Amino acid sequence: MNMGPVSKQKIDALDARMAELGIDQSKIIEKFILGRGPGGQNLNKTATCGFISSPPEEINIKCQRTPSRALNRYYARWELCERIAEKTEGEKSRRQQEAEKIRRQKRRRSRRQRAIMLADKRKHSEKKAMRKPPEVTE
Numbered sequence: 001m002n003m004g005p006v007s008k009q010k011i012d013a014l015d016a017r018m019a020e021l022g023i024d025q026s027k028i029i030e031k032f033i034l035g036r037g038p039g040g041q042n043l044n045k046t047a048t049c050g051f052i053s054s055p056p057e058e059i060n061i062k063c064q065r066t067p068s069r070a071l072n073r074y075y076a077r078w079e080l081c082e083r084i085a086e087k088t089e090g091e092k093s094r095r096q097q098e099a100e101k102i103r104r105q106k107r108r109r110s111r112r113q114r115a116i117m118l119a120d121k122r123k124h125s126e127k128k129a130m131r132k133p134p135e136v137t138e
Contacts (some may be wrong), residue, residue, distance in 0.1 A: 018081060021084050021088065024056075027054065028052055031051050033049050033062075034047050034049065035048060037064070043067070048068065048069045049064040049072060050062070050072035050073045050075070051063075057084055059084065063075045082094075
């Protein structure tokens with residue numbers, strides 16, 4: 001498998017991971033399609049968006065991270081490994097954990113939480129104000 005700009009070590013690590021997860025590379029359907037979104041003329045005329053389908057696991061992956069076909073193939077295969085590991089091992093993948101973290105960060109605080117936070121801020125500011133030297137009035 002020619003992977004172009006991807007290093008030999010990364011290819012070997014990916015192959016080992018695929019073997020470890022029991023992914024048969026002969027059963028993977030891989031094709032390149034036209035990408036979508038911003039990218040200009042080159043994006044519109046070259047098929048660099050990698051599409052990988054694994055019928056045994058019923059997983060389809062489309063990868064358009066880079067303009068390079070080889071890198072997109074690598075990233076799509078890596079994503080396939082992540083999804084199969086997530087399915088088989090039952091653990092939350094790094095991608096899922098990051099998505100949950102963003103969801104938690106976007107969640108709004110309740111009215112009570114906001115009131116407590118503002119009270120703490122007020123108390124802290126009063127404490128800081130007490131450290132200032134007293135104003136001299138004549």
